[in-house]
Amino acid sequence: MINRKKFIQLSGLGIGGLFFNKSLANAPVTKTKSSRHKTDKVKFGVIADLHYDLIHDGARRAKLFIETMKKENPDFIISLGDFCFPKMENKELMDIWNDFTGEKHFVIGNHDTDGGFTKKQVTDFWNSPAPYYSFDKQGFHFVVLDGNENSQTKKIEGYPRSISQKQLQWLKKDIQSTKNRVIIFCHQGLDNENDGLENGMAVRYLLEQLNMKAGFKKILLVLTGHHHLNYHNEINGIHYVQINSASYYWAGDTFESKAFDEEFYKKHHILRRTLVYRDPIWATVNLDHKKNIHIQGTETTMAGIPLSHVEIDIHKNVYPVSSKIDNRHLQY
Secondary structure, X not given: OOOHHHHHHHOOOOOOOOOOOOOOOOOOEOOOOXXXXXXXXXXXXXEEOOOOOOOOOHHHHHHHHHHHHHHHOOOEEEEOOOOOOOOXXXXXXXXXXXXXXXXXXXXXXXXXXXXXXXXXHHHHHHOOOOOOEEEEEOOEEEEEOOXXXXXXXXXXXXXXXXXOHHHHHHHHHHHHOOOOEEXXXXXXXXXXXXXXXXXXXXXXXXXXXXXXXXXXXXXXXXXEOOOOOOEEEEEOOEEEEEOOEOOEEEOOOOOOOOOOOHHHHHHOHHHHHEEEEOOOOOEEEEEEOOOEEEEEOOEOXXXXXXXXXXXXXOOOOOOOOOOEOOOEEXXX
16 A cells, blocks of 8 residues: 555554453543433544654644644544654654643654664653553543554564554443543544554454443544544444545655655655645544534645546545545434
8 A cells, every 4th residue: 555664764363361360551541520411412523644754844734723722722632653753853743732731642653763763752752641641621522542563473564553552451340430422533544454553453342342332432532543544344333534635645656746845845855655645634523421523624735736646546545535534423
């Protein structure tokens, strides 16, 4: 699919035993006491795949998101990964991000540790508690997963893209320990076999079994980034929504973009292989206890050349290439 590892260089398992083995915890479970009322709602802003170290105007894109969030005043904001490298040059981005004074969360993406950085360096730089953790808000339980672990069952080319047995055991224990309905964040798609979680089916099965054991739709929604696409799947009662990149679509190693002039590509040669979105896109999600999930997306155009004039198969990765995040009204 997308050779993103080359992109950067240029600029396991089943679930057998999950319901029988003793659970292990590798990250803190952050919980806040709250009395749930049927009128309670939660609103959060979500942005994915900013790729601050690659896109030419990452600061502008981040500022537009944060300025909108300051006006909308959500309960929290979250990045779904591929945000930035943990280096001092990126303090500008963190200053922009921290201009939102409310609650902030992060998912680690596969590119956030490029250049030899460790996950600990990334989470410290972001002031994030751990690669995976959970928190409560307005009677809902939110889980942040780390999809960047090595498979224990097979050799995977490119970046690690699994959730380990240890993390799965933690996930099981974490979800069983809450009475609240659950929303999950992960960088890689659990429902996308094109470079998504290698053991996505096993993770989905675990979530379905936890719902069955709970006796109600406890796990409602999984939000992911990584694929730079825009789609929704409902699988066995759980909604899986892909949040499109804030910045671009990777069109391939041989693609020759003509959206910008040659001087631009001399400075940003990697972007020649991409379809850059003119403006950033993101989503605002509203959840209530009346079984409603409202996703308010945003839309832009491709920079320089309309998508209809670009010589590319827009269905090369099944779901169509686009520069938007759809509005959705889902129910659970």
